[in-house]
Structure formats: C-alpha cells, structure tokens
Amino acid sequence: MKRRLWDYNGGLHLAEHKTLSSTKAAAIASIPRELVIPLSQSIGHPAEPIVVAGQRVLKGEKIAHSVGSLSASVHASSSGIVREIADTAVPHPSGLNAKCIVIDTDGLDEEAPSSGLVQYEQLDPSALISIVQGAGIVGLGGAAFPSSIKLNPGTNRTIKTLILNGAECEPYITCDDLLMREQALAVIEGAKIILHTLGIKHCLIGVEDNKPKAIEALEKVRDELVYRNIDIVEVPTLYPTGGEKQLVKILTGNEIPAGKIPADIGIVCHNVGTAAAIFQAVIGGKPLISRLVTVSGNGVRNPQNLEVPIGTPIRDLVAQCGGYTDGAARLIMGGPMMGFALPNDDIPVVKATNSILVLTTSDLPETEQALPCIRCGKCAEVCPMELLPQQLYWYGRAKNGEKAQAYNLFDCIECGSCDVVCPSHIPLVQYFRATKSAVRTSKSEQQKADNARQRNDSRLLRIEQAKAERAERSRKKKAQLENKKKSQAAIEASVERAKNKKIARTEESSLENKS
C-alpha cells in the first residue's frame, strides 16, 4: 500500500556522490593508540568525569557521568589507561578547545561486564528511559540531543506517532544507508523498544528513494517479525528532506509550529541510528561507544563506512581509508551542506559524527567576491521554510535586526539551499548566522539594560520610600512631642488647678476657723 505523501516548498536536487562509499560493506575501524573522548558530546551540560589520570578503564565502562537530564554520560570506547583529563581540540564550529578524557589504549579491548535484557516488555518505561540515559545515547543524526529526554515527552503531550528518520539527504553521507542495510533488525527492534517506552503503536520510517536496498532490508525484517504497525515509507530524494520539520511534513502533512517541538503535534522523531543504539543498549547492554561513520570525498583514497570507536582521532580514521589524496583541501565533519570545516585531523570522532569528508579544491566553491543581490528570488524558490532570504539578507546587511526578525529570521534552519542557488554567490547562511547572533547579543544587552534600569528604578523607589518613611517618622515624633507638650500642659494646668483649689480650700478653712 502506498501512503499518501505531502511536500514542502523548494528543496534542491544535489549531486549525490553517495556511491563513493555506499558500494562497500561497512568495515570495523581498528582501535587507535589514543582515544580522545570529549566530556560534552550532547546538547546541554558536559558530563562530570568519574575517573582520574592513571586509572585503568575497561571498554564500555562509564568514565563521565551525566549532569542533570540535558546531558549524556560518556563511556570508554576501549580498554586502557587514562592519561589525562585536559582541554584539547574538539569538533565544534567555534574551534575552541574543551575538556576531554584521553585514554592510552592497551589493545586488549577488554570489556566491562554488562548484561542485556531480552524481556524488556515487562519493564516500566521509566526503567527503559534510565537504561537509555545510562548508555549515554544521543541523537545520531547530528544534533546530539540526549535521547532519553525524547522518550519522556511528559504527561501534557499525547504522542501518537514515532517517526524514524532514515532520509539521509546530505550528499556523500551513507552511514544510515549502510546501517539500515546491515543492521535492519537493530533498527526495527529499536523502533519496537521506543514504541513500547512511549506507550504507542504506530511508527513511520522515512527513507529516501535513492536507498532501495535499505528499504528492502527493513521491509524484510519487518515482514519476518510481522510488525504491521511499522510503516517503511519511501520518500522522494530531495535536500533537505532529512530535516526533522521537513520529514514530519512529508510523512504526516503537518507542520511543527514555529518554536515548538514535534511532541507538540503528537510526534517523536529519532534517527534510525539512534534506534539501533537503543536496541544495543537495551538488549545487548552496550553503551554508545562506537558508531558508523562515512569517510568519503575525493580527498580520501579509499572512501568507505566504518564502525568507529568514539574518540578516535580523525587522522587514524583517514589512515585506515588509505590516507589523503594529493588534492585534499578541506576536512569536514558532517555533510557538505551543513557540516563544518575542521582546522586539523587531530580532532576526534564524537557521537554526533556521521561523516568525515575530505574535499578537493575542485569540489569547493571558489573564493571570490560576492556580487550584489539582484533580487532574482531563486533563494526564496528553494527555501524549505518558505522564507524570503533576499529580504533577510537586505535587512541583515542594513543591520536591521528588528526587520529581519519580522521576516522570521529565526525560522531559518541554515540548510544552505539558498547559498547554492544564489547567482551572486552571496554567503547567505553566514549572513543569517551573523544577524541571528547580533540580534541575540542586542537582546541580551537589552535585557541587561532593562535589568539595570529596573534595579535603578527600584533603588530610587527605595530611597523615595525611605525618605517618605523618615519624614513620616519625624512628623509622628513631632506630633508626639506636641501631644506630650499638650498633655504636659494639661497636667500642669490640672496641677495648677489643684493647687489653686487647695489654696482656696485652705483659705476657706482658715476663714472658717477664724469665724
């Protein structure tokens, strides 16, 4: 049965470059001599280390504990000795260093004891959620949101549908394709576990139609297990269909309202890789210590997918793929559309790393002066959020953040589609990011100014009040004094009167006596 599909505005048909890596079976990456495992591998708070330098750790042993719910625990990807906990380069667009646990591996790959569960159906959702949280699972699509939070949407939201994202719309990247082909059982069983945890029945798995083998593999497992409530849906290949908002729209026809999350319209969205990781954690008792990574691009000799221990330095990974070609010019983590360029290959693979691309000069845009915007509107034609990038650019350039916000700047998902079609080669996304951060800065400055003004106002009010109180007090005192004087006078007067009376009486009696 063909499901009805919806569409969204714009989108791009990009050159796929997927066969560079999708034609080979996934390999297992070897254990590097050192593992550099960042403490912060999810959105939210970095994990707190629970090991010290010199300590021996086993594969799968927890080495840093999550702090609060918006945080993910971190485990050792192999056995070895903790060399240090230090600030080193991590994959982050800012290029800043962050705290990492560096492990000298011993090559034994000795595993910490763990126990899986087969009968998870009897478990309470909260127990499953804590297993997922304990395993340090984050969204493997690239956003790295702690998965346990998404399994617990709260009582005020009614969830109806689970959507697994297997669209994988970025060029070059094929790790989800390979995962679905080779680990279809883990994906489908993972979906079952998530459905059980959420207490719902219906799951949609969206896969782009350029991955027929993945669809076939998933359908085969689904049919064998007779899971009729899991729909595997072929969606058209179009960038950025893998965006959460776009995929939800395509599969359900509904739009996630601006500023809201899928759960607000009864949907929970996970990446297919996350579902497989949840399966491994619940059934196999394995924390998230490795993931499939696509290593591809014309800058690497032997592009392929590898199951990589988290913390493996990129240089080791590239070496296993035959090393760089002569033209290697840019190192990218993620896809060519939304991934970010890395300054060097000492940076480690993290949980969010779906791909390492090495591109050559001929793949990259030329560095040239952008021409002025000619308002051709090609950007608006392809914008999946139906924004008007030409207007956002205009107001961004004019530093008119207010107007840019009125044109919904903050709905931009930075997918880069507008950049690719712009005939003037304006780095639009770069402008939008800059405008967003300028607006945020001015907002926080505004907030600070407002706070200061408020503080000053209340101080003035306090002074005013104190003054008034003082005045009141002195008025009262004066009045009291006056009253006192009055009563004193009254007393004196009565005393006087009494005296006079007394005198009068004495005189009277003396007069009487005389008479």
Place this chain on the structure above:
Amino acid sequence: MEFSTAISPHIKPGNRVDRMMLQVLLALIPGALAMIWFFGWGILFNLIVASVTAIACEALILKLRNKPVRSTLCDLSALLTAVLLALALPPLAPWWLAFIGTAFAIIIAKQLYGGLGYNPFNPAMIGYVVLLISFPLQMTAWIPPSTIAETPSIIDSLQLLFGLVPESLNIDAITMATPLDTMKTELGINRTTGEILENSLFGTFGGSGWEWIANGYLLGGIWLIYKRVIGWQIPIALLLGLTAISLVSFLLGPDNHPYPFFHLFSGATMLGAFFIATDPVTASTTPKGRLIYGFLIGLLIYVIRTYGGYPDAVAFAVLIMNLTVPLIDYYTQPRVFGHAVEEHNE
C-alpha cells in the same frame, strides 16, 4: 595535518549572474534578428552604439567609484541594459539618441543609485522615457517594415546614423507611424477598428512584421522560463492582465477597441513581458507579488495605450509599477513554514 576552514555549504554554487545575463541576451536574438530583418541596418547600428556607450559609461563610473572594472563589466548587466534600450529605438535614429539614452540609463539610473542590484527603476526604461520626452521627433522616426517597403541600404543607414540625410531618400516620405500609433490616431478621428485594420500596415495579429518580432521575443521568453532564468509569474500575469482588460473593452465596443491579440502582438508587449518587466532588480521579489506586479503592468499598458498621450506604454507601465514594488513585497510575504499552522495542520 592542517586544513583551511570556511563556512558551509562546501559545495559549488550552481548559478552565476553573468550566465543568467548571457542567457537573457541569447534569448533576445530571435526577436532582434526579426527586428533587423523587418527594419534594416539602423537597428543593428543602434545596438552597437548603445552597447559601446554602456560599457564605456559603466567602466568610467566604476573607476570613479573605485570599484573593480573588469569583473563588474563581465556580469554583462550593462550590456543587457544597452541591448534592451537599443531594441526600443527607431531604425532611423541618429547615433546620439542611443548614446544619450544609454548614458543616462547607465550613469544616472543605474550607477548613481549604487550599481547592479541597487537601482529602484529599470535603467533601460528610464533611458527610453528620457529620450521619448526629450526627443519626440527622433523617437518616432519609424519606417514601414520590409513587408511593405524596402528598408534603407547599409550606406543610407550609416549616413542617417550620423545625422546626414542621403540624397536618394526623402525622409518624410519613408517614415511611417507604427501600427500602434496608427491605431490610436485613427481611432481618435472616429474610424472603426475594422476600417483601420484594412491598412496594409497590419498583419494577422498585430502590425505587419511587428507580429513576427513579437513571436521572436515570445520564443526567447519561453526558453528563458524553460531554462528557469526567469519565473513564469510576471510574463504570464502581464499578458493575462493585458488580455483581460482588452478583451472586456473589445467585447463592449468592438468597433473602437482592437481585439486582444492586437495588443499582445503589437509594440513592445512581448519584449516588455519577458525581458523588461522581468528585470529581477526592479521587479517584485515574492511569488505572489510577481503575479500582482505583472498583472498590474498589463492593465497599465492598456490604460496608457488607450487613454495616454503616447501610442505605446510598456516603459511607463513598468516604471510606475517599479514604484510600487516595496509595497507589493511587504504585503505579499509567503506564509512561513510552521506559522499560522492552526488552519494548515489536520
């Protein structure tokens, strides 16, 4: 190993301004060739004078503004302005007509506003209107198309270009009003459209010869839409607007209103619809706004042609609508994804 970094996307852009401009220039070829065929060498000379002037003026101002000269000239926008203006000039025009018009278009209407992308008014149309108002006599020096009378020879045309009147030509005898002009004048003396159209100046749809020029532009325009260099909204809305209003008045009074095809295939309608109104810089930029913008230009073309002082109206209609673009853009913003979803979601 160290790598240089850059902001995403890390992918080659798929489009270029110079390629778009070049495609528009190529799309003008069928119409321009038809024009040369029907009106002779004068058209070609206008094209040459305008192009040279445009490039020289653009280069001069860029130099004065300390902007890169060579790379900016390579965007071909100045050349396109020149060609569009030249194709609107009469075949007997002296050289200084194309020169003044183009210089005004490039220097005043384009560069003084900041160059490509910053001009609020269509430069070619500004140049055209300046000429029309300043030199009405020279701007009406049209001749009958080659279907009716022989066009001046290359030597005669060259002499005319430099303001000399060749002995072999009687200039008053060879000039002739355009079909649009004839229609307007004769309707003004209370002749019926039926009587007027019997004149050999008129062809099947519009003016004799003119209709083939219009077909040439139509062909080029369709190719531009097919190649996605221009959107369909403005041309279609413009032609629809013009058809709608001319159809209504034709049905109400067929004797004193020409049938809609006449309006579509006469004068600069097709050139205007596909090449002038679609100038992205000065047109509305939202999808809905472009429909309104095009439609209103269509209506204005009819209104000015019928009630205005000039026989054709594309330039005025486009310039008036250029004025309204900020307003149209403001009120035609598309609904952004995830906004006002109450009535949208099921």
